[in-house]
Amino acid sequence: MSRYREAAWLPLPENTTQPHITPTQLILHSAAAPWSPKRLRDFWNERGVTTESHFGVGYDGAVGQFMDTHVRADANASANNRAISVESAADTRNSDPWTPDQIDALVEIMVWAHRTHGIPARICRSETDPGFGVHRMFRKWSLDGTECPGKARAEQFTGTVFPRFLETLGGVLEPVVPTVELENLQYGKTNGDVVDLQKALIEHGGKIPAGATGYYGDQTRAAVAAFQRKQGWTGPAADGIPGVETCKRLNLRVA
Numbered sequence: 001m002s003r004y005r006e007a008a009w010l011p012l013p014e015n016t017t018q019p020h021i022t023p024t025q026l027i028l029h030s031a032a033a034p035w036s037p038k039r040l041r042d043f044w045n046e047r048g049v050t051t052e053s054h055f056g057v058g059y060d061g062a063v064g065q066f067m068d069t070h071v072r073a074d075a076n077a078s079a080n081n082r083a084i085s086v087e088s089a090a091d092t093r094n095s096d097p098w099t100p101d102q103i104d105a106l107v108e109i110m111v112w113a114h115r116t117h118g119i120p121a122r123i124c125r126s127e128t129d130p131g132f133g134v135h136r137m138f139r140k141w142s143l144d145g146t147e148c149p150g151k152a153r154a155e156q157f158t159g160t161v162f163p164r165f166l167e168t169l170g171g172v173l174e175p176v177v178p179t180v181e182l183e184n185l186q187y188g189k190t191n192g193d194v195v196d197l198q199k200a201l202i203e204h205g206g207k208i209p210a211g212a213t214g215y216y217g218d219q220t221r222a223a224v225a226a227f228q229r230k231q232g233w234t235g236p237a238a239d240g241i242p243g244v245e246t247c248k249r250l251n252l253r254v255a
């Protein structure tokens with residue numbers, strides 16, 4: 001069970017029927033309705049709406065939790081198996097900005113999700129990259145494209161909400177050094193740590209023709225080996241698999 005203690009628990013029936021997930025992303029939405037969390041839950045329930053979120057935030061900052069964050073919610077299309085979703089009260093065109101109370105609540109939920117689930121404190125750089133985002137950032141996070149949570153709130157996300165979240169975590173306003181686990185950086189694996197490795201290699205002049213896809217295949221192995229040889233290393237020290245020292249020189253922190 002994972003529940004945010006500041007939230008009113010307003011469970012949906014889907015809690016007991018949908019699969020277990022391990023969340024790596026958190027995605028913010030607007031509900032196109034000026035509703036309290038309870039009103040939103042009742043609407044979904046009565047209408048049998050199946051694109052539910054985990055949380056709802058009213059205009060006054062009141063938070064309701066509809067789904068355990070270890071259970072899948074279905075607001076995010078291709079990201080449903082990895083994303084926590086947060087709805088918020090909005091005007092019917094999703095055109096108004098978040099209120100100061102909503103921003104406070106969103107930042108608190110994001111801090112909780114970071115601490116509870118280890119969602120990294122960064123903005124998602126791809127649809128699968130672990131981190132935080134707003135619904136319209138990636139096409140595959142919706143079934144047929146969406147402007148949600150609206151232009152004003154998308155700007156608030158990068159200009160206010162995310163910086164406030166970083167401040168709350170300890171004043172980290174400079175670019176976050178990615179933290180990786182060595183066991184994730186192995187041939188054949190696909191994950192967000194591989195994305196960090198690939199981006200770091202590319203920033204250091206490495207060649208990965210497919211780009212930072214998150215898949216550790218031949219291109220990534222060759223780029224790591226080339227980087228290792230550039231350090232003057234040979235033999236097993238240039239095997240194309242990064243150890244602690246390779247990561248350090250690529251400005252990656254090893255967990």
Ligand SMILES: [Zn+2]
Pocket residue numbers: 028029030075135146148149
């Ligand atoms: Zn949305």
